[in-house]
Amino acid sequence: MTAVQSGIVVPTTATPATRALLACSAGSAVLFSVVSLTQAFTREGFDLLRHPLSMLSTGDLGWLQISNFLISGALTIAGAIGLRRVLRGTPGGTWAPRLVLVNGVAMAAAGVFVMDPGDGFPVGTPLGQGTSMSWHALMHMVCGSIAFTALIAACFVLGRHYSRAGRPGFATASRLSGLIFAFGDGWAMTGGRAGSLTLAVGAITAMAWIAVVAMDKRAALR
Numbered sequence: 001m002t003a004v005q006s007g008i009v010v011p012t013t014a015t016p017a018t019r020a021l022l023a024c025s026a027g028s029a030v031l032f033s034v035v036s037l038t039q040a041f042t043r044e045g046f047d048l049l050r051h052p053l054s055m056l057s058t059g060d061l062g063w064l065q066i067s068n069f070l071i072s073g074a075l076t077i078a079g080a081i082g083l084r085r086v087l088r089g090t091p092g093g094t095w096a097p098r099l100v101l102v103n104g105v106a107m108a109a110a111g112v113f114v115m116d117p118g119d120g121f122p123v124g125t126p127l128g129q130g131t132s133m134s135w136h137a138l139m140h141m142v143c144g145s146i147a148f149t150a151l152i153a154a155c156f157v158l159g160r161h162y163s164r165a166g167r168p169g170f171a172t173a174s175r176l177s178g179l180i181f182a183f184g185d186g187w188a189m190t191g192g193r194a195g196s197l198t199l200a201v202g203a204i205t206a207m208a209w210i211a212v213v214a215m216d217k218r219a220a221l222r
Contacts, residue, residue: 018082018086018221019082019218019221020082021079021081021085022079022082022083022086022215022218023215023218024075024076024078024079024082025075025076025079025080025083025211025214025215026079026211026214026215027075028072028076028079028207028211029204029207029210030211031068031071031072032068032072032204032207033204033207033208035064035065036053036065036068036204039056039065040056043056045121045122045123047120047121048196048197048200049194050119050120051118051119051121052115052188052196052199052200053065053196053199053203054110054115054140054144055115055117055118055121057111057114058115058121058122059121059122059123060122062114065111066111066114067111068111069108069110069111070108070111072107072108073104073105073106073108073110073111074108075104076101076103077101077104077108079100079104079211079214080097080098080100080101080104081097081101082214082218083096083097083213083214083217084097084098086217086218086220087161087217090161090165091161091164091165092157092158092161092164093161095153096154096157099150099151099157100151100154102147103147103150103151103154106147107143107147109139109143110140110143110144110147113136113137113139114137115140116130116133116134148181148185148203151181151203151206151207151210152181152182152185152206153178154206154210155174155175155178155181155206155210156174158174159171159178161174162174170213170216173209174213177206177208177209178206180202180205181205181206184199184200184203184205185202187199
């Protein structure tokens with residue numbers, strides 16, 4: 001937990017549960033990145049320049065990415081609870097955990113609603129984009145948009161938190177992570193070249209930053 005004295009965050013004693021919850025945030029970023037990128041470079045027919053990581057949820061091995069979404073989402077939710085405990089009473093301490101929580105819930109929901117196969121993946125799928133979208137693919141897009149928006153916003157809220165705490169380096173890194181994700185998402189949504197790659201880089205960068213924040217707060221506990 002933390003206390004605030006004259007605007008300065010003072011670490012106080014934390015329970016083992018709080019430490020574990022914050023560690024879950026780091027676990028989420030590592031799990032999602034490793035499982036997604038391992039599949040991206042090993043599954044036949046997948047091209048990160050053309051296929052979003054969400055498309056890994058399709059095909060015979062789709063259960064791997066579905067499980068990745070569900071477990072990573074659950075870990076993110078746990079991490080949000082930990083962040084709420086340590087950020088309570090500080091600038092951004094209300095909205096940052098809420099936004100991370102929304103991100104986790106939407107991430108798990110994106111695992112429930114699967115994208116449609118497309119553009120040659122899985123192998124045997126016709127090249128090019130389909131002319132129609134299933135209801136579950138549409139729901140995946142909605143959940144993904146909510147998750148992305150919440151995570152980008154969380155980065156900027158945490159930037160304010162660190163600015164007020166007198167840590168300009170962390171404040172800049174937080175805002176830069178949000179900008180990278182916002183650019184990557186925007187580039188992908190407008191059909192930019194290699195948009196699926198820029199989206200993946202942005203998402204992983206922002207997730208990694210939330211993990212850094214969680215571990216930073218965990219290290220400040222005593």
